[in-house]
Amino acid sequence: MKVLNILSTGYRATLEEQDDTVLWISQAMKRAGAELDLLLRASTVNYVVEGQRVVPLSIGARSQRNAPDVHAQLRDLAGGGATIFLLREDLELYGLLDRPRLGEVRLIGAGGLPGLLSAYDQVWHW
Amino acid sequence: MTRTRLTFLLMDAPFESSRTATAMRLIDAALDRGIDVNIFAYEGAVGLPLAAQTAHANAVHGRDATEEDHPLPREWVAALRDKAVERGLAFDWVNCGLCVEERGAAGSIEGTRRGTPADFWAMAAASTNTLVVATA
Amino acid sequence: MERAEMKRLMIVETRDPIATPDAAWGTGLLIEARQAGTACTLMLAENGTLGARAGASPSWLVAAADAGIEILADAFALAERGIPAEQIATGIRSAPLALIVDRLAAGDPVLWR
Numbered sequence: 001m002k003v004l005n006i007l008s009t010g011y012r013a014t015l016e017e018q019d020d021t022v023l024w025i026s027q028a029m030k031r032a033g034a035e036l037d038l039l040l041r042a043s044t045v046n047y048v049v050e051g052q053r054v055v056p057l058s059i060g061a062r063s064q065r066n067a068p069d070v071h072a073q074l075r076d077l078a079g080g081g082a083t084i085f086l087l088r089e090d091l092e093l094y095g096l097l098d099r100p101r102l103g104e105v106r107l108i109g110a111g112g113l114p115g116l117l118s119a120y121d122q123v124w125h126w
Numbered sequence: 127m128t129r130t131r132l133t134f135l136l137m138d139a140p141f142e143s144s145r146t147a148t149a150m151r152l153i154d155a156a157l158d159r160g161i162d163v164n165i166f167a168y169e170g171a172v173g174l175p176l177a178a179q180t181a182h183a184n185a186v187h188g189r190d191a192t193e194e195d196h197p198l199p200r201e202w203v204a205a206l207r208d209k210a211v212e213r214g215l216a217f218d219w220v221n222c223g224l225c226v227e228e229r230g231a232a233g234s235i236e237g238t239r240r241g242t243p244a245d246f247w248a249m250a251a252a253s254t255n256t257l258v259v260a261t262a
Numbered sequence: 263m264e265r266a267e268m269k270r271l272m273i274v275e276t277r278d279p280i281a282t283p284d285a286a287w288g289t290g291l292l293i294e295a296r297q298a299g300t301a302c303t304l305m306l307a308e309n310g311t312l313g314a315r316a317g318a319s320p321s322w323l324v325a326a327a328d329a330g331i332e333i334l335a336d337a338f339a340l341a342e343r344g345i346p347a348e349q350i351a352t353g354i355r356s357a358p359l360a361l362i363v364d365r366l367a368a369g370d371p372v373l374w375r
Contacts, residue, residue, distance in 0.1 A: 028244070152360070156367075159360075258374060
């Protein structure tokens with residue numbers, strides 16, 4: 001079975017979870033042998049931007065040492081064989097077309113989405 | 127004849143979103159149609175089958191606890207589980223184990239179990255289809 | 263990676279279509295898929311049904327109906343919000359939520375938003 005995970009909500013509880021939980025479950029499933037690819041759209045297109053840095057978070061005396069790194073999560077998924085698709089229109093909408101970004105991604109236009117969805121056994125939207 | 131099986135992934139914590147009730151309606155409808163169901167509770171959804179949920183009175187409504195008859199998600203989960211058993215259908219409710227731990231949300235009702243993302247993948251792979259109901 | 267073309271596609275929109283500009287993305291995808299030959303359905307549920315009331319439908323919802331997208335609204339959520347049949351906008355029909363289960367059981371992709 002091959003699944004396409006469509007991600008539309010970025011930075012969901014990332015500071016509490018130290019990662020993006022949808023990328024995390026994708027990573028965990030990949031390690032269990034899952035065949036899945038990702039389509040990033042809306043705020044999640046920002047995940048490919050280089051130079052993201054989480055300022056150490058301190059709440060009272062509680063400091064968090066390990067910050068989330070959504071960019072590295074994507075790189076890990078790509079390294080594990082997942083294809084990362086990026087919606088071209090959203091990249092433009094968020095002013096990111098010319099920004100340095102993760103190299104291991106494939107741009108796809110809105111017109112290509114029906115064909116993309118057809119290529120998978122199941123499509124999940126998060 | 128091959129049986130139909132659907133997997134649902136739920137993500138919302140109880141009492142926070144309309145999605146919980148809507149998802150329960152969908153699972154109920156699936157059982158009505160003789161469909162086997164898997165549910166993977168991810169993140170806040172692991173709170174849905176918590177056995178410690180307690181119905182309360184509601185002074186604003188002017189009703190005591192009995193009159194108020196406050197719905198509890200654990201009762202919905204139990205009702206779906208029981209309906210599946212009555213109809214000879216599969217009902218496999220899996221709570222994401224790490225999500226349970228980070229929330230201190232151990233103590234789910236009978237008929238639910240702990241699992242991992244690998245279980246979710248296995249459920250989905252063995253199903254006709256999967257519906258992910260993620261938080262907004 | 264080639265598989266059979268998608269025969270049907272359903273998107274469930276649960277968010278308020280008036281307050282949520284991103285809700286338009288789903289209908290954009292449905293219109294693209296419709297043009298590619300896929301039968302497409304938009305199911306409004308929860309606050310998504312607020313866009314079903316005549317006079318309240320955002321322009322992209324009207325455009326979707328004009329493009330041949332089947333637009334349904336969960337009867338339960340319509341009643342919950344006091345939207346009777348006679349107040350539903352042209353091109354939108356009341357339907358049982360369970361239709362989502364039928365589509366899932368048929369193997370159709372269903373995206374929940």
